[in-house]
Amino acid sequence: MDRIYFVDNPWPNGHRIARFEWRAHFKYEEEEALEGKAGLYFDFHLETADYDEDDSEDDLEEEDHEEADDWQAKIVWNNYHSCTLSSEAWDNKGFRVGSDQAPFDLAALDGMEFKIDFLSEKQQEELNLDLTAFDVYLLGHDASAFHEIKFTKTEHQTYQIDWKGKLALVYAGDDEFKYDFHTSISSVSFSGITIPDDITDEAAYILLSRFVSNPALFELQNDHGERRFIFK
Structure with a gap:
């Protein structure tokens, strides 16, 4: 069972991941406003079970008086119930994996590692959460950055995803x-590149050809009007 670990929080054994999804989308509208950042973006959506899922009724009473700050206090964590770490729950974010200059290469994904939002000191001082790849609800609506994400192929088109990063309690x-x-998603399949309702199949194929090096490795799936490109 996959788990996520928040280092030095009150649960050294981590928290069960109740939901994890991996998909993608194109950024292409208002390209001048994108400042050269049009492309194919991967999305992750992760939800945990309740923080205290594995606790007994006596755990909070036994441990709370020993804890020093919010990060180490179970009572504080339990006020927020569970974590959502996502590039799409609150906004259309994600991290770019394909562009005009470097289209996404599915054949190279095995073993590939992405480093995302490695912020400079100035960027941290002038933190703009509209520009980061992921939003997080942890102890309130907080911030995440300095992500390292590695893909390892396990079978056919199933991958292990190793993911670590840093958090700031901005709330x-x-x-x-x-x-x-840090977490390791032991086996996950790609859910596809979502296609918005306002573009035609032909326009979607143009975007696929533009941002993916080998479009023939993808096929269009139409599930009751919900269209997406999936791995063949």
Whole structure:
């Protein structure tokens, strides 16, 4: 069972991942506003079970008086119930894997590692959460950055995803990325490149050809009007 670990929080054994999805979308509208960032973007959506899922009724009473700050206090974590770490739950974000200059190469995905939102000191001081790849609800609506994401093919088109990054408790007024998380998704299949309703199949194929190096490795699936490109 896959778990996510928030280093030095009150649960050293981590938290069960209740839902994980991997898909993609194209960014192409208002390309001047995108400032050269049009392309194919991967999306992750991760939800945990309740933080205290594995606790007994006595755990909070036994441990709470020993904890020093919000990060180490079960009572604080339990106020927020569970975590959602997502590039799409609140906005259309994600991380770019294909562009005009470097189209996405499916054959190269096995073993590929992406480093995302490695913010400079100035970017951290002037933190703009509209520009980061993922949003996170952890102890309130917080911030995530410094992601390292590696894909390892396990069979046919199924992959293991190793993901680590850093968190800042901005909801509590702390914008320093001093907390670490890590997880390994042992086996996940790609859910496809979503195609918005306002473009035709022909226009979608043009975007696929533009941002993917070998479009023939994908096929269009239409499931009751919901269209997406999936791996063959």
